[in-house]
Amino acid sequence: MTLTVGVIGGGQLARMMIPAATHLGVRLSVFAEADGSPAGMAATAVGDYRDAEQVLRWAQGLDAITFDHEHVPQEVLSALVEAGLAVRPGPHALLYAQDKLLMRERLGALGLPMPEWAPVATEAELDAFIREHGGAAVVKTPRGGYDGKGVRVVRSGSEAASWFADVAGPLLVEELVEFRRELAQSVARRPSGAFAAWPVVESVQRDGVCSEVIAPAPRAMGRVADVAEEIAVAVAEGLDVTGVLAVELFETSDERILVNELAMRPHNSGHWSIEGSTTSQFEQHLRAVLDLPLGGTGCRDPWTVMVNVLGGPAGEGLDSRYAKAMAEHPLVKFHSYDKESRPGRKVGHVCTGGDDLDDVVYQARAAAEMVAH
Structure with a gap:
């Protein structure tokens, strides 16, 4: 059947x-x-x-x-x-992906490392947090934010005045973390409890949107890789997540690994796995939610790089640019999302792999640039 x-x-x-x-x-x-x-x-x-x-x-x-x-x-x-x-995941788990305040409370109860944070209901409370945390902080709407939306770096409570007026309930404020880079760890979990983890990857954000992903993350052997996987497994178990879970992480200047955000579904940071892993995050997610045996998560190449294609003004001949980029970069895999193009919108991605990281990065960036422009 x-x-x-x-x-x-x-x-x-x-x-x-x-x-x-x-x-x-x-x-x-x-x-x-x-x-x-x-x-x-x-x-x-x-x-x-x-x-x-x-x-x-x-x-x-x-x-x-x-x-x-x-x-x-x-x-x-x-x-x-x-x-x-x-x-799958069930509502009892998805709740923590829907509300960032509840997520912070639950991860804190699990003893997982995070930026310092607090709920704030007034400009005065936000000002007090900012004073105690070096003069700047990150404010987030608890619900609905993605790709940089619902996130602001502020230096006074008045900079979040419109959110206090429009958002029901408190906002989430977090310390402005000084980080070396951003990482992402994806795992898959079956209802029966079996796990599979991909290598931790490095993600580069521009204007709050994921721009590119390098798999595996350079210089992430040993402790960094172990800690990232341990955190993601603890989140999946502690929140009873089934399917694919992506945990976005900060690697700080003082060598801490902190939980930034999480997603209980396939995630932009895992698109590299379509070409770059034995089992893509999309196949693995389907296996996991059906409680089927999970596939291998090893890398097909020493390095895989995924670069997002962001849209520009509509009607700019996206199809013809894809064709030109395909001709120039025959070793790059192209993915179109069949979405109307507009500035800053993810309309596709490109992915390629190989032995030489500098060359792989160049090929992926050049192909994405040709499509976007």
Whole structure:
């Protein structure tokens, strides 16, 4: 009997699950937000994921339900569970990916290393935190932020005045961490508890958006790699995450490894695994949510580099630029998300691997630059 996995959300992450599902002989059923979504070729329903009745009608007969994003309301998730459906990760885990304040509280209870943080409900409370932490801090909206949205570096409480007015409840404030670099550790966990971990990777952020990923992270052997994996496994176990979990980390100037953010789904920092690992994060996620044996996570090449392609003004001939870049860089793999181009939006990525890190970085950056411009 063919197994069917339902995916709520029709974005590029659901799109990249389609070939993985095909290879596994698994059917994919996508609940998309709109016609023409990136994963529209697998959409079996189009509607409002905040409407429990619509989602329940779509979900009948699915063997497991997972997500392209973490924004599905708890009441909808609970309705699916009450209907006897296998929701993975479950609402009790996804809650900590939906609310950054709850996430910080839970990770603190687990004793995991984090930046110093606090909930703040007024400009005065934020000013006090800033004074105690060197004159600057990072303020985040607890819910809904991604790709740099919902995050501000501030030096006075007044700089977050609009958020205090618009956001119900307290904001999250964190110390402004002095870090050498950002890392990301992805693991997969089955409902039965089995784990698989990929090598820790280095991610480069520009304007709050992931720009490129190097796998494995240079100079991340021994202690750094061990600590990153230990943290991710502790998060997955402590929060009872099933499927792929990505933990974004800071490696600080004083050699600490701190948890920055987390995602309970395939993540931008893991796209390199499509070409660069024995098992891609998308195949592994499907295996995990179906409680199937997990695949190997070793690297196919000594180095793999993924570079995101960010959009520019619409109507600039993205298709022709892809074709030109393909001709110039035949060893680079190109991924288009079939999304309307606009400044700063992720519309695709490129990936390549090899023995010489400098050359691999050059090839990936050059190919991405050709597509973007």
